[in-house]
Amino acid sequence: NAGVIQTPRHKVTGKGQEATLWCEPISGHSAVFWYRQTIVQGLEFLTYFRNQAPIDDSGMPKERFSAQMPNQSHSTLKIQSTQPQDSAVYLCASSPDWASAETLYFGSGTRLTVL
């Protein structure tokens, strides 16, 4: 079991460019979550999928952020027109229990730096 895999580990973009972050959840896990980690805010919930269906995207900045889960083996988080304030570590997590995702298994994250 390789755990949750996130790629790339580091991404640097220029202001206004697009960034796509990838996540491969643990095989068999039915719930996939995206969080943003910063020193000031801690772990901020962005969105989550259950059996590939979007369930709650209440944490997503609406205009530039989008997330998809086209199949059970991967999810993507896309940020359009990146801004310096988007710089953060983006963490993907999966959970085996879709009914109550209490135990999250996190990936190592993608550190996004927007210049």
Next chain:
Amino acid sequence: GDSVTQTEGLVTVTEGLPVMLNCTYQTAYSDVAFFWYVQYLNEAPKLLLRSSTDNKRTEHQGFHATLHKSSSSFHLQKSSVQLSDSALYYCALINQGGSAKLIFGEGTKLTVSS
């Protein structure tokens, strides 16, 4: 909505001494569970312990926490810290009757010095 507050951003403790990391919460729901996650340097966050029972002590890896609904708190404690306990600690809650997502606090960085 639900929220978790960790007032200490940074806590420094000498090895062998006790520590308490504060966690308070706000929620309008009664069917709620609480967690502590730990993140070591350059690693992913992972579950440390969990509780949903009022006034019941939960222990794991030498750490313990007791949920006190009367004071809306779930503080993390250890009687004698080790250098290896240096990490980032997050308190979190989940509303089991609502959207199945963990709400995290801001995190507390614990540094243990020799």
